[in-house]
Amino acid sequence: MKADVSLELFLNSDTAVLGKHIKLLKAIDQTKSITKAAAAIDISYKNAWDCLDFLNNRSKEPLIIRVNGNRKNSGSELSDYAKGLINTYDAILKAQKLFLDELCKSKDISKDALTHLQRMNMKLSARNQLLVKITDIKTGAVNSEVTAKLSNGEKLRATITVESEKNLDLKVGKEVLFIFKAPSVMIGKEDGKGMKLSAANQLKGKVLEAKLGAVNAEVIIEVSNHQKISAIITNESAQEMKINVGDEVVAIIKASNILIGA
Numbered sequence: 001m002k003a004d005v006s007l008e009l010f011l012n013s014d015t016a017v018l019g020k021h022i023k024l025l026k027a028i029d030q031t032k033s034i035t036k037a038a039a040a041i042d043i044s045y046k047n048a049w050d051c052l053d054f055l056n057n058r059s060k061e062p063l064i065i066r067v068n069g070n071r072k073n074s075g076s077e078l079s080d081y082a083k084g085l086i087n088t089y090d091a092i093l094k095a096q097k098l099f100l101d102e103l104c105k106s107k108d109i110s111k112d113a114l115t116h117l118q119r120m121n122m123k124l125s126a127r128n129q130l131l132v133k134i135t136d137i138k139t140g141a142v143n144s145e146v147t148a149k150l151s152n153g154e155k156l157r158a159t160i161t162v163e164s165e166k167n168l169d170l171k172v173g174k175e176v177l178f179i180f181k182a183p184s185v186m187i188g189k190e191d192g193k194g195m196k197l198s199a200a201n202q203l204k205g206k207v208l209e210a211k212l213g214a215v216n217a218e219v220i221i222e223v224s225n226h227q228k229i230s231a232i233i234t235n236e237s238a239q240e241m242k243i244n245v246g247d248e249v250v251a252i253i254k255a256s257n258i259l260i261g262a
Contacts, residue, residue, distance in 0.1 A: 006018065006019060007019065007089065007092060007093045007096055009085070009088065009089050009092065011055070011058055011059050011060070011131075015055075015058040015059075015131075015177075017055065017085065017089065020051070021051055021055060022085075022086055022089050022090075023041055024037060024038075024041060024043075024048055024051055024052070025063065025078060025082055025085070025086055026086060027040045027041050028064065028076055028077075028078060029077075029078045029082075029083070029086075032075045032076060032077055033075040033076055034048055034049065034052070034064075034075075034076050052064060053220075053228055053230075054129070056226045056227065056228065057128070057129055057130050057131065057226075057227050057228060058129055058130070058131040058177065059081075059131065059226070060081075060131070060151070061079060061081040061151075061226070062079050062081070062225060062226030063078065063079055063081065063082040063085070063226070064076050064077070064078065064079065064082070064226075065077045065078070065079050126179045126180060126181045126259070127181065127182045127230045128178075128179065128180045128181065128182060128185070128229055128230055129177050129178075129179050129261070130150065130156075130177065130178045130179075130227055130229075131151075131175060131176075131177060131227075132148035132149060132150055132156060132175070132176060132177070132178050133148055133149055133173065133174070133175050133176075134146060134147070134148045134170060134171065134172050134173060134174050134175075134176060135147050135148060135149050135155065135172060136172065137165065137170060137171075137172060139162055139165065140162065141162075142161065142162060143159050143160065143161055143162065144159070144160055144161070144162050144164075144165040144170075145157055145158070145159055145255065146158045146159075146160060146165070146170060146260060148176065148178060150203075150223065150224045150227055151224045151225060151226065151227060152223075152224035152225055152227075154203055154204075154223065154224065156178055156201050156203070156253070156258065157200045157201055157255045157258075158178055158255050158258035158259075158260055159255040159256045159258075160259075160260055164260070168260060168262040169262065170260070170262060174262065176260050176261060176262045177260065177261035177262070178258050178259075178260060179258065179259040179260070179261055180253055180257050180258045180259065181257075182218070182230040182231055182232040183232045184253060184254070184257040185229055185230070185231035185232070185251055185252070185253055186199075186231070186233070186251075186252040186253075187219060187221075187231050187233055187237075187241065187243070187249050187250070187251060187252070188202070188249060188250040188252055189241050189243070189247065189248075189249050189250070199252045199253070199254055200254075200255050201251075201252065201253040201254070201255060201258075202250050202251070202252055203221075203223045203229070203250065203251045203252075203253075204223070204248065204249075204250055204251075205221040205222050205223040205229065205248075205249060205250070205251055206221065206222050206246065206247070206248060206249075207219060207220070207221055207243060207244065207245050207246060207247045207249055208220045208221065208222050208228065208245065209245060210238065210243050210244065210245060212235050212238065213235070215234065215235060216232050216233065216234055216235060217232070217233055217234070217235050217237075217238035217243075218230060218231070218232055219231045219232075219233065219238065219243060219249075221249060221251050223251060229251050231251060
């Protein structure tokens with residue numbers, strides 16, 4: 001009998017690094033380019049970008065380093081953290097295969113025992129899933145306000161029910177995910193006169209990518225050293241604001257639009 005399982009290496013309680021992620025990181029390490037890496041492993045650039053966004057936004061340290069300069073081959077390189085992640089994954093995978101080979105030599109092994117070695121990974125449809133650390137919790141009669149900080153120290157607030165706070169066992173210092181959909185993100189841009197808004201969450205960032213669609217535009221904003229936010233706004237709004245790559249903007253998210261995963 002032979003058996004094999006897929007290895008999942010967890011960055012936190014529910015963020016799994018899969019074989020496809022490691023394959024992409026290795027390709028980037030070889031090609032020094034996200035575009036070339038995607039082509040090398042036969043996936044679309046968007047697929048590659050989405051995978052990196054998923055991991056970067058939920059990782060304690062950036063995985064990709066943008067190489068600046070005039071060198072012809074300058075582009076994307078792996079951080080030391082990402083390289084360590086690959087080495088760890090490969091070492092565990094090798095040990096896992098050796099273990100399974102020995103396990104399958106036993107005549108008493110059952111199919112159920114092998115099946116239990118596999119586990120399912122839950123996927124969420126919300127585009128924005130940011131790893132944050134709780135800094136304050138204010139519990140009210142019905143709702144609780146949870147304040148947490150990003151990797152760069154900027155803070156976000158989420159409003160959830162008191163029951164949800166208790167069920168999630170939220171505490172100061174605990175790392176959680178702040179989850180919100182791209183259409184929930186508004187974008188502000190200063191016009192020289194300043195900008196005053198009532199929303200509690202106003203994250204300053206830089207536009208990395210802006211794409212016009214049939215009706216809406218998708219804007220990718222870098223809000224920390226490696227964490228990014230995706231916003232969906234109308235094409236008309238994007239054109240009126242003259243949003244371009246490199247622009248300094250403010251991502252605005254209502255506290256009530258943020259879900260918490262723990």
